[in-house]
Amino acid sequence: MFSFDPYSPAIDADPFPYYKTLRDEYPCFWSPEAEMWILSRYADIVSAGQNAEIYSSASGNLMTELPGRAGATLGTTDAPRHDRLRALVQHAFMKRNLEGLTEPIRAIARDAAESLRGQKQFDFITEFSSKFTVRVLIAALGLPTGTEATVSEATVRDKAVLMVQSDPVTRAKGPEHIAAYNWMQDYAAGVIKERRANPRNDLISHFSTAEIDGDRLDEREVLLTTTTLIMAGIESLGGFMSMFAVNMAEFADARRQCVANPALLVDAVEESLRFNTSAQRFRRRLMTDVTLHGQTMKQGDFVCLAYGSGNRDERQYPNPDVYDIGRKPRGHLGFGGGVHACLGSAIARLAIKIAFEEFHKVFPDYERAQQQLAWMPSSTFRSPLQLVLSVG
Numbered sequence: 001m002f003s004f005d006p007y008s009p010a011i012d013a014d015p016f017p018y019y020k021t022l023r024d025e026y027p028c029f030w031s032p033e034a035e036m037w038i039l040s041r042y043a044d045i046v047s048a049g050q051n052a053e054i055y056s057s058a059s060g061n062l063m064t065e066l067p068g069r070a071g072a073t074l075g076t077t078d079a080p081r082h083d084r085l086r087a088l089v090q091h092a093f094m095k096r097n098l099e100g101l102t103e104p105i106r107a108i109a110r111d112a113a114e115s116l117r118g119q120k121q122f123d124f125i126t127e128f129s130s131k132f133t134v135r136v137l138i139a140a141l142g143l144p145t146g147t148e149a150t151v152s153e154a155t156v157r158d159k160a161v162l163m164v165q166s167d168p169v170t171r172a173k174g175p176e177h178i179a180a181y182n183w184m185q186d187y188a189a190g191v192i193k194e195r196r197a198n199p200r201n202d203l204i205s206h207f208s209t210a211e212i213d214g215d216r217l218d219e220r221e222v223l224l225t226t227t228t229l230i231m232a233g234i235e236s237l238g239g240f241m242s243m244f245a246v247n248m249a250e251f252a253d254a255r256r257q258c259v260a261n262p263a264l265l266v267d268a269v270e271e272s273l274r275f276n277t278s279a280q281r282f283r284r285r286l287m288t289d290v291t292l293h294g295q296t297m298k299q300g301d302f303v304c305l306a307y308g309s310g311n312r313d314e315r316q317y318p319n320p321d322v323y324d325i326g327r328k329p330r331g332h333l334g335f336g337g338g339v340h341a342c343l344g345s346a347i348a349r350l351a352i353k354i355a356f357e358e359f360h361k362v363f364p365d366y367e368r369a370q371q372q373l374a375w376m377p378s379s380t381f382r383s384p385l386q387l388v389l390s391v392g
């Protein structure tokens, strides 16, 4: 008897055979363990993303939601509130202007890679991607740094990661996850206060003062949006970078091509977002009954959109289990899709490309030193807790 529990640690280790069975035999599957429907085919997930009035995010989009987020942030609201929040935050992203971040990001990547020069083996996550992502987010968002900082970069990063994790066994949010979320809100409140008093060219300054036709974000919206951006930015970017490093270590030919011609990193990143995105599964709630593949899902039911499965759907991508940097997978779901598609995709693409250009200058050749990876306890995201690389 087939079962699929998205909260099970076995799924983290290798979700792909489960996804294949779901797509082929149970494309609209009721998981009694998770008490939700699982949609696994590309076309169904895309359609759900495009029909947000039916597939609502307002009850929370994380598979295990944090208290107080539902109905209040970009990822957890529906139109018209979501349209308004998104327009105001997008406005801030435009004002911050990505071009201006290119050189700071390169300097951060170069420093992080150079600090490892001469080492033979290290944990890519603690020694490179964590340091890199938190510094990039500090630069983009405008979090305090240097003598202005009252807490360390490592603390901000650790709290962001804890926020997306769940208890490894129950998959519920434990006291430490809730405490990290509360900590992050207090931290964000302090930064917002300071940036409102002394605005600069950074995202927090821009969106805490953003105004369209006289409309501004209110206090709670600014606070929860900042908290979400810190979490989404640090965790998603760091998690995906480690998945990308897993691919580059495993598919040595692809890596050699990227080392020889760094422009190919753009294609390799897109293929990795398709092949094994860190953002595997998100949740929606039905606003009306929907019948799909002979199953009737009821209004109020929860539905899991398994982006990681849609990306491996043979109905959309030929030979989906082959990692091919020449594929150029249009319309992949690595950043989700529809009205809630990732707002940070442009900065994420830029940051990852620069990070690996600089990393490969110092370390053109590497492989995984561990046979088995231990996975982060999360039913939404999938990335390793540790990734030890042997460099040669």
Ligand code: HEM
Pocket: 057, 061, 074, 075, 076, 086, 228, 229, 232, 233, 234, 236, 237, 238, 240, 241, 277, 278, 279, 282, 283, 307, 333, 334, 335, 336, 337, 339, 340, 341, 342, 343, 344, 345, 347, 348
């Ligand atoms: C490679 C790294 C990243 C991946 C794989 C990723 C993935 C995703 C996915 C799949 C969604 C859709 C969630 C849903 O369907 O409910 C999403 C939404 C979002 N992401 Fe990202 N993300 C990344 C980086 C970032 C960064 C760096 C930021 C911010 C600086 C960010 C901010 C957001 C926000 C604000 C949303 C909500 C958008 C909305 O609901 O309108 N993400 N991301």
